[in-house]
Amino acid sequence: MGTPLAVLLVEDRAEEAALVLAELRRAGFRVTSERVMTPDLLKNALASKAWDIALTDYTMPNFSGLEAIAIIRAASFDLPIIMISSSAGEDVAVEAMKAGASDFFSKGNLVRIGHAVRRALAEAVERRARKKAEEDLRKTAEQFRQAQKMEAIGRLAGGVAHDFNNLLQLILGCSNLLLDRLPPEDPSRADIEEIRLAGERASSLTRQLLAFSRKQIAAPVVLDLNDAVRNCEKMLRRLIGEDIHLSLSLAEGLRAIEADPALLDQVLMNLAVNARDAMPEGGSLEIRTANARLGESEGGHLGLEPGEYVSLAVADTGCGMTNDVKSHLFEPFFTTKGPGKGTGLGLSTVHGIVKQARSAIEVESAVGKGSMFRIFFPAIDRTAVAPVATPAKPASRGGGETILVVEDEDQVRTLIRRMLQKRGYRVLEAPNGLEALRLARRETAPIDLVLSDTVMPEMGGIELARELATVRPGVSVMLVSGYSQVEIGAAHFIQKPFSAEDLARKVREIIDGSKKP
Incomplete structure (x- = not known):
């Protein structure tokens, strides 16, 4: 019956x-x-x-x-x-x-x-079946349109960040060179320091744009998401303030994930700040973790393959949002806050970091009922290993080694030359890959390292590296870009803007490494 x-x-x-x-x-x-x-x-x-x-x-x-x-x-x-x-x-x-x-x-x-x-x-x-099929089709079409829109915005954001990083390289590099020359009591130091700090803040914005466009440098490791949340808890409590109650609900037996710990911290902080701003009168913020299995339907809606995942949910009791706001939520510079109260990059950064980690994020929200952001990370079978932080050592000076600097921006090339010469290196210069090849053929002395921009007219850095393998077998090449190492696919890489100390340390590591048998 x-x-x-x-x-x-x-x-x-x-x-x-x-x-x-x-x-x-x-x-x-x-x-x-x-x-x-x-x-x-x-x-x-x-x-x-x-x-x-x-x-x-x-x-x-x-x-x-x-x-x-x-x-x-x-x-x-x-x-x-x-x-x-x-x-x-x-x-x-x-x-x-x-x-x-x-x-x-x-x-x-x-x-x-x-x-x-x-x-x-x-x-x-x-x-009902027809209605569900139509609704599924509508959702799939909307997700496809949203993905296309985010991809286009991401390309634009990444391009802007790349170009802006060239300018920041000059601002920060020249500021540091000036500060190095001036005595501690010089009254000009305060003004130059303000310029340097403004450049650092601008650099932080470009990093967020690159994270949104999935072109930020990531160093993923196998980790326990529960440990990552616990390690961030104290900082999150300071961020949200005393009038918001933070609770953690962390599942036992959680599977490991692969993610960049620093970028994961940024995701948690940005989501916590977003929740805090949605609760000006106080409220509750809950962070939950769980093992999850996504079938074809659930995974398809998120753009993920069916399989085992680990979920991270951040839920608040704030004001919630309309569907219209939700549809623009992850766009860079979109904000519902007043002037001067936000850059509109927090959630777009989260979106970019999540996508770069081959994961997905979904949002549930209703006006007056709060919001919940849920991220699905692919679960992996390896055991999580806590990363050990090692303090960076000051870079050793050069010993007259020859470095070929290839950069189409004259001012940036001059700045890099000055940075390297100050550290004791002999520097050759070329404005593009073709000129660098001609110089490499003419130069009779050994070239210890080629430091090349990635995107240049006539011949870029990647093609130059391939050609140099024939012209100068065994020469090390380090690529420079406003994009990330993952995007460029280089073994040796430094991202703009970089400091003279970072450049000197990287150069020393590569040259010393190439001398080892």
């Missing part, structure tokens, strides 16, 4: 309702039912439980069958409705069907009710 058929009867006469139910039972249905006679009783019944089918009379003292259909349709799009009437005229039937009835027949023909109910139920199942 199956589940009883839940029948909602809109009928003022008890004996008529009894006849209908008896005929349904004769047709083989097990029935549970409720009879209503007024609009209010009908609304209450619709709100109280889920019904399989509604049967309504056409004419009743308190309200009409057409009014009943309107009330039912307002509450349920796909609940089958059959109108049963003693007035079986064609005009009445047409009127009922236009109003939303699935079928119509006369009370004098109740023997049809079993067949009519089965057909109405089958049509309802078909309607």
Whole structure:
């Protein structure tokens, strides 16, 4: 025996309702039912439980069958409705069907009710399946449009950050060279220091743009997400303030993930700041972790393959957001805050970091009911290893080694030359890859390192490295770019903007490494 058929009867006469139910039972249905006679009783019944089918009379003292259909349709799009009437005229039937009835027949023909109910139920199942398929198609199309939009914005953001990093290289590099020359008591130092600090802040913004466009440097390691959250807890509490209660719900037996710990910290901080700003009067912030298995449907909606994942959820009790705001949430510079109260890069940075980690993020939110951001990281079978931080050692000076600097921006090339000469290196210069090749062929002395920009007119750094393998076999090449090492695919790499100390350390490591047998 199956589940009883839940029948909602809109009928003022008890004996008529009894006849209908008896005929349904004769047709083989097990029935549970409720009879209503007024609009209010009908609304209450619709709100109280889920019904399989509604049967309504056409004419009743308190309200009409057409009014009943309107009330039912307002509450349920796909609940089958059959109108049963003693007035079986064609005009009445047409009127009922236009109003939303699935079928119509006369009370004098109740023997049809079993067949009519089965057909109405089958049509309802078909309607629901069609509606779900249409909704799934709409969501997939919307996600595809959103992905295309984010990809286009990401390319633009990455290009802007790359170009801006060339300017920042000059601002920061020249500021540091000036500071190195001036005595501690020089009054100009304060102004130059302000310029340097402004450059550092601008550099932080470009890093966020690169993170959004998935072109930031990442150093992923196998880690325990629970440990990462615990390590960040104290900092998060300082960020959100005392009027927001932070709670952690960390699952036991959590599988390992592969992520950059520093970028993961940035994700947690940005989500916490976003939650804090959504709760100006205080509230609650909960961070949850869990193992998750995504099937084809769930994974498909997120752009992920089916399989095992680890989820990180950050939920707040803040003001929530509209669907329109949600659709723009991860776009760079989009913000609902007032002027001067945010860059609009926090969530776009989160999006970029998550995508770069081959993961996905989803958002659930409603106005007045808070928001929840949930990230799915691919689970891996390896054991998490806590990274050990090693302090950077000061770079050794050069010993007259020759470095070929290849950079199409004259000012940047001059700055790099000055940085290297100050550290004791002999520097050759070329404005592009072709000139660098000619110089490499002409130069009789050994070249210990080629330091080349990646994107240049005539010949870029990657093609230059391939050509140098023939012209100068064994020469080391370090590429420079405003993009990331992953984007460039180089063994030796430094990202703009870099300090003289960072450059000297990297150069020394490569040259010393090439001398080892």
